[in-house]
Amino acid sequence: MQLPYPHAHPFPLILAPMAGVSEAPFRQICRGMGADVVISEFLSSEAIRRRIRTTLEGAEFEECERPIGIQIYGSDANAMAEAAGLITEHYRPEFIDINFGCPVKKVVLRNGGSGCLRDMDLVERIIKAVIGATDLPVTVKTRSGWNDESRDPVSIALRMQDAGARAFTLHARTRTQMFSGNANWDEIARVVEALEIPVIGNGDIASADDVVRMRAHTGCAGAMVGRGAFGNPWLFRDAQALLAGDDRPPAADATERFRVALAHARLAIRLQGDSRRTVIEFRKHLGWYTRGLHGASDLRQRLFQVETIAEAEAIFMNYLAPLAQVA
Ligand SMILES: Cc1cc2nc3c(=O)[nH]c(=O)nc-3n(C[C@H](O)[C@H](O)[C@H](O)COP(=O)(O)O)c2cc1C
Structure with missing residues (x-):
């Protein structure tokens, strides 16, 4: 069947x-x-x-x-x-x-x-x-x-x-x-x-x-x-x-993870309302997206306090800035 x-x-x-x-x-x-x-x-x-x-x-x-x-x-x-x-x-x-x-x-x-x-x-x-x-x-x-x-x-x-x-x-x-x-x-x-x-x-x-x-x-x-x-x-x-028998795609790096985390967050705002409540409920996802990254626990601690998506974006940018300098 x-x-x-x-x-x-x-x-x-x-x-x-x-x-x-x-x-x-x-x-x-x-x-x-x-x-x-x-x-x-x-x-x-x-x-x-x-x-x-x-x-x-x-x-x-x-x-x-x-x-x-x-x-x-x-x-x-x-x-x-x-x-x-x-x-x-x-x-x-x-x-x-x-x-x-x-x-x-x-x-x-x-x-x-x-x-x-x-x-x-x-x-x-x-x-x-x-x-x-x-x-x-x-x-x-x-x-x-x-x-x-x-x-x-x-x-x-x-x-x-x-x-x-x-x-x-x-x-x-x-x-x-x-x-x-x-x-x-x-x-x-x-x-x-x-x-x-x-x-x-x-x-x-x-x-x-x-x-x-x-x-x-x-x-x-x-x-x-x-x-x-x-x-x-x-x-x-x-x-x-x-x-499908294809090669495994390269693992998502920090930039890609943050990109998807923010796209996800914007969907939450659009579909669940642009409110503090939406952001607070979304914090768990922000934490999950950082799992395994260097300094993840510090990052997570900060993300668990955000009240707007703009704050999360700033934390991500801040995290990526030194990496961009190295590259
Ligand atoms: C946070 C959470 C919420 C869940 N809610 C439901 C639910 O609403 N309906 C359901 O059938 N199973 C629910 N489950 C069980 C999951 O669908 C799944 O059967 C279970 O997590 C085992 O799969 P996993 O080892 O891949 O997580 C929930 C599991 C978790 C962790």
């Missing part, structure tokens, strides 16, 4: 849905760098159903981001169906993704996210209800299980496939693991063996080489990258080159 992503490379690279990070500005930067597909951060179906403005804003995207999936979560099949219907009608993404993986307490307490994994009948009802409410493909993203005792990604995956999911993304950790330990890529390989629908591998891809390793190790149909893309959208460019 084919992946529901038009115009993607044969082995698509997907930017992971990440609350507070994979918002429109970062999605656009990653698409520009070679990510084939992007997904919104998870949106509460209850909040969508109640037309909560801030949640609906999370479903907005620009044409250049396509193909895009909007991700929803919740434990009430009716609310999930209503949310899927509204997203389909008003935003028309390429697909709707259901989050069955979120480990955050406030979400799982109400059986949202990975909380659903404790009740697979509920999971089945939710998937079927969402499919019934939209003409768009419905994909799912989940973890390997609730805890070590109930860890059984193959059964979970088969159940989700039978319910009608069009693609299955596995973050190969349990809920109780949160982000500790390593993602178990062997589990992804086992799920690939067992399913007919495409399986997307996710968890601990930190470099372009890891993308190639993930494909070789698991036989997955595509790779999803989360934290590895923080401040490093070049990972997508590099992985596309390696997958």
Whole structure:
């Protein structure tokens, strides 16, 4: 069965849905760098159903981001169906993704996210209800299980496939693991063996080489990258080159990193408002873009205090000035 992503490379690279990070500005930067597909951060179906403005804003995207999936979560099949219907009608993404993986307490307490994994009948009802409410493909993203005792990604995956999911993304950790330990890529390989629908591998891809390793190790149909893309959208460019059998492009130097960081910041200002709040929320990205640079911690300390993008630009210029003299 084919992946529901038009115009993607044969082995698509997907930017992971990440609350507070994979918002429109970062999605656009990653698409520009070679990510084939992007997904919104998870949106509460209850909040969508109640037309909560801030949640609906999370479903907005620009044409250049396509193909895009909007991700929803919740434990009430009716609310999930209503949310899927509204997203389909008003935003028309390429697909709707259901989050069955979120480990955050406030979400799982109400059986949202990975909380659903404790009740697979509920999971089945939710998937079927969402499919019934939209003409768009419905994909799912989940973890390997609730805890070590109930860890059984193959059964979970088969159940989700039978319910009608069009693609299955596995973050190969349990809920109780949160982000500790390593993602178990062997589990992804086992799920690939067992399913007919495409399986997307996710968890601990930190470099372009890891993308190639993930494909070789698991036989997955595509790779999803989360934290590895923080401040490093070049990972997508590099992985596309390696997958195509081309040479690895030269690593982004400080000038290139600052250029992209500022382009990203300007997108944030345009799309999220020219406000102090936008800049403060953006500080984390500024920090990530400096990772690995000489003097990064000092640079980061200063960037974490900026209140305007002009201040960040000045810090970058200041950093580059002595380098320019040497050159
Ligand atoms: C800050 C952050 C926010 C996240 N938000 C979501 C989310 O909204 N929906 C979701 O399905 N997964 C979410 N995740 C999980 C990621 O999509 C991904 O499955 C996980 O980070 C493992 O991939 P990685 O090792 O490449 O980061 C989030 C992860 C992080 C670090």
